[in-house]
Amino acid sequence: MKLLPVDRHDVERAAEVIAGRLHRTPTLPSRTLGQDVLLKAELLQRTGSFKPRGVLTKLASLEAEEKACGVIGISAGNHAQAVAWAAAEEGIDALLVMWSGASEAKIAATRGYGASVDLEASNPGEAFERLDALLERTGRTLIHPFDDPLTIAGQGTVGLEILEDVDGVETIVVPIGGGGLVAGIAVAAAGRARVVGVEPELSTAMQSALAAGEPVGVTPTSIADGLNAPHAGETTLTIVKEHVQEIVLVSEEEIAAGFRFLYERAKLACEPAGAAAVAAVLAGKVEGGRTVCVVSGGNVAAATAAAILASP
Numbered sequence: 616m617k618l619l620p621v622d623r624h625d626v627e628r629a630a631e632v633i634a635g636r637l638h639r640t641p642t643l644p645s646r647t648l649g650q651d652v653l654l655k656a657e658l659l660q661r662t663g664s665f666k667p668r669g670v671l672t673k674l675a676s677l678e679a680e681e682k683a684c685g686v687i688g689i690s691a692g693n694h695a696q697a698v699a700w701a702a703a704e705e706g707i708d709a710l711l712v713m714w715s716g717a718s719e720a721k722i723a724a725t726r727g728y729g730a731s732v733d734l735e736a737s738n739p740g741e742a743f744e745r746l747d748a749l750l751e752r753t754g755r756t757l758i759h760p761f762d763d764p765l766t767i768a769g770q771g772t773v774g775l776e777i778l779e780d781v782d783g784v785e786t787i788v789v790p791i792g793g794g795g796l797v798a799g800i801a802v803a804a805a806g807r808a809r810v811v812g813v814e815p816e817l818s819t820a821m822q823s824a825l826a827a828g829e830p831v832g833v834t835p836t837s838i839a840d841g842l843n844a845p846h847a848g849e850t851t852l853t854i855v856k857e858h859v860q861e862i863v864l865v866s867e868e869e870i871a872a873g874f875r876f877l878y879e880r881a882k883l884a885c886e887p888a889g890a891a892a893v894a895a896v897l898a899g900k901v902e903g904g905r906t907v908c909v910v911s912g913g914n915v916a917a918a919t920a921a922a923i924l925a926s927p
Contacts, residue, residue: 619802619857620764620850626771626803629672633769636671636704637661640773642780642907647880651905652896654877655777658885658913662728664841665773665796665911666697666760672769673758674705682707687755689713689746691739691840692721693888693912694760699730710755714742718840720916739845740832761795762848771799777808777907784808786903790891790911791821791862793844794851800909801858811901812855812862813891815839815870820847821855822862838919839870841888841912863901869894871923877910878924886915887923 638661643654657665674686685708688698695711702709709730713722715737725732733749736742750757759766773796777787787804789797791812801810814822818835824847835843847855855862865873870887873894877883892908895901 619854621767621771621798621802621854623802623805625764625768626775626799629668629765629768630772630775632675633668633671633772637667639776642777643881645881648893648896653781653907654881654883654893655773655907655909656883657773657909657911658883658889662693662696662700663912663914664693664697665770666693667701668772669766669769669795670694670697670701670758673763673765674701674707676765677756681756685709685753685755686758687712687746687749687753688758688760689742690760691843692718692725693841693914695725695730695732696721696728696914698758699725699728703729710749710753712736712742712746712749714738718914718916721914724914739835739843743845761793761844762850764850767795767799767802767850767854769799770796771803773909774800774803778804781905781907783905784907786811786901786906788813788892788895788901788906788908790842790888790909792842792888794821794847794855796909796911797859798851798854801854805858809860809903810858811895811903812859813895814862814864815842815891816864816866818843819864820844821852822864824852825856825862837870838867839887839891841886842891863895865891865894865898865900869898871926873897874923883910884913884920885910886912887919888912
């Protein structure tokens with residue numbers, strides 16, 4: 616009997632669904648971080664982040680009638696781009712709810728893949744209210760950015776690749792927004808590696824949910840916009856409680872330091888959210904033997920990157 620909404624068999628099935636459609640991203644050594652620390656370069660994935668793994672897994676489950684009605688998603692940018700790209704690949708019409716203040720580069724990329732973008736909301740919380748209204752009005756199928764078992768299973772394929780490609784991995788460090796990536800990797804790694812989640816101090820959806828015992832609203836303001844979820848998911852929270860051993864917080868300064876390190880030393884053009892795991896290791900907040908840090912995305916505006924790199 617399945618006790619959790621997602622198990623390792625679901626992740627393995629997701630790997631079969633997406634096989635041949637996405638990159639198997641490399642796991643790279645970093646001498647500066649130490650011989651026992653490696654970087655899972657998921658920023659080199661299609662659309663610049665891990666998100667297409669979950670989206671393709673979800674789209675594969677849709678019936679023809681659902682595809683004909685189109686899909687809808689909500690995102691600060693990475694999930695939006697993934698839905699737009701994957702829907703175009705499948706010939707499905709896509710509408711993405713974003714919000715004013717979201718990255719202009721990510722909005723432009725989403726439109727560039729062929730999706731429509733709704734920008735009526737002024738912040739992430741309002742955007743979820745807008746999503747509910749559009750779901751009722753349009754009849755589209757929701758491709759949730761994090762709180763769907765199929766999405767979680769798809770994201771978990773990152774964990775499968777790490778376990779297959781890195782001998783003796785003991786700890787996997789994962790950025791957390793709404794929790795889809797960390798939940799999927801934790802399921803894949805259960806019993807085989809310790810999983811540590813990382814949240815910005817200014818974006819604590821999962822920490823707040825754990826403290827309250829249920830998802831609660833937060834007002835995220837981190838420079839790591841890809842981690843600025845207004846709440847954790849119910850499904851992701853359930854999995855995190857069971858399979859994630861620890862969650863640590865990183866400051867904005869630590870995220871910036873991780874970002875600069877990845878640009879300057881690892882030559883990885885990440886986004887701030889993608890630097891969170893490395894930020895935690897650099898700050899001495901994660902220790903645990905042979906460690907893999909997930910560099911989850913690389914979609915960042917040039918002005919944002921330049922400002923961080925120019926800071927001391």
